[in-house]
Amino acid sequence: MPAAEFILQIDLPESGSRLAGLLLLLAFLASFAFIRMSTRLMRSPKVTWWPGSIKTEGGLHIHHHVFGIVLLMLAGFLEFTLHPGDPWLEILAIAFGVGVGLTLDEFALWLHLEDVYWAEEGRQSVDAVIMATLLGGALVLGFTPFGGEDAGSVLAVIVTIACVLAVAAIAAMKGKYTTAVVGMVVPFVSLVAAIRLAKPGSPWARRRYPEAGGKLARATARDERSRIRRRRWQNRIGGAPTPLEPPEQA
Numbered sequence: 060m061p062a063a064e065f066i067l068q069i070d071l072p073e074s075g076s077r078l079a080g081l082l083l084l085l086a087f088l089a090s091f092a093f094i095r096m097s098t099r100l101m102r103s104p105k106v107t108w109w110p111g112s113i114k115t116e117g118g119l120h121i122h123h124h125v126f127g128i129v130l131l132m133l134a135g136f137l138e139f140t141l142h143p144g145d146p147w148l149e150i151l152a153i154a155f156g157v158g159v160g161l162t163l164d165e166f167a168l169w170l171h172l173e174d175v176y177w178a179e180e181g182r183q184s185v186d187a188v189i190m191a192t193l194l195g196g197a198l199v200l201g202f203t204p205f206g207g208e209d210a211g212s213v214l215a216v217i218v219t220i221a222c223v224l225a226v227a228a229i230a231a232m233k234g235k236y237t238t239a240v241v242g243m244v245v246p247f248v249s250l251v252a253a254i255r256l257a258k259p260g261s262p263w264a265r266r267r268y269p270e271a272g273g274k275l276a277r278a279t280a281r282d283e284r285s286r287i288r289r290r291r292w293q294n295r296i297g298g299a300p301t302p303l304e305p306p307e308q309a
Contacts, residue, residue, distance in 0.1 A: 080199040082152045083152040083155055095164060095296070095298070127159070130154050134152075167181045168184075177301045178301065197241075223243065233263040258282050259279045
């Protein structure tokens with residue numbers, strides 16, 4: 060196998076590594092689903108029996124991403140220092156996945172450095188979980204966009220990489236950053252995004268869509284429909300944000 064091909068090969072071996080990756084992904088999704096269910100139950104005035112958030116005697120609220128970070132550190136240190144075999148590899152993978160779920164559920168909090176869990180910015184946590192699920196799922200399935208043993212010459216590998224990066228760059232220029240990132244692993248995703256209309260306000264739209272043109276009007280209408288669908292699914296997954304209170308009249 061050529062050196063370049065070996066470096067780019069990301070397929071997982073048919074061993075405990077693939078099982079550990081699958082368990083990590085499932086634990087990540089399960090912990091995210093549980094903690095979102097928990098926070099939504101705590102938020103509901105009809106559910107008074109569900110345990111509340113953790114607070115110290117001084118009133119300090121300990122967010123659940125703190126426990127996630129601790130799990131990530133513990134599982135990572137043990138894996139890298141001990142290199143355990145079965146079944147400890149799978150156990151550490153589950154612990155790491157739980158830590159990822161608890162941490163990414165509050166992605167918006169540590170991105171904005173303030174508690175925006177139920178604010179409009181809190182939707183970014185759901186977006187982060189969806190992106191991590193897509194990328195993690197592609198890696199667990201062993202998707203290899205750059206080929207395996209039949210990848211051919213180094214030139215063919217370089218051309219393939221260039222095409223994948225070019226398509227992802229077009230998707231990003233059209234304002235579709237999530238699909239551009241996912242397309243680095245699953246090129247078909249960024250290819251579809253690159254073919255479709257750009258989002259209004261994106262670098263592609265500003266340069267190629269005239270102000271009074273039909274493309275900009277269609278792109279704006281499509282973006283609004285996509286925004287409504289995305290908000291609907293975000294609310295179903297993570298709960299609707301708390302509405303902003305109207306400003307007091309002077």
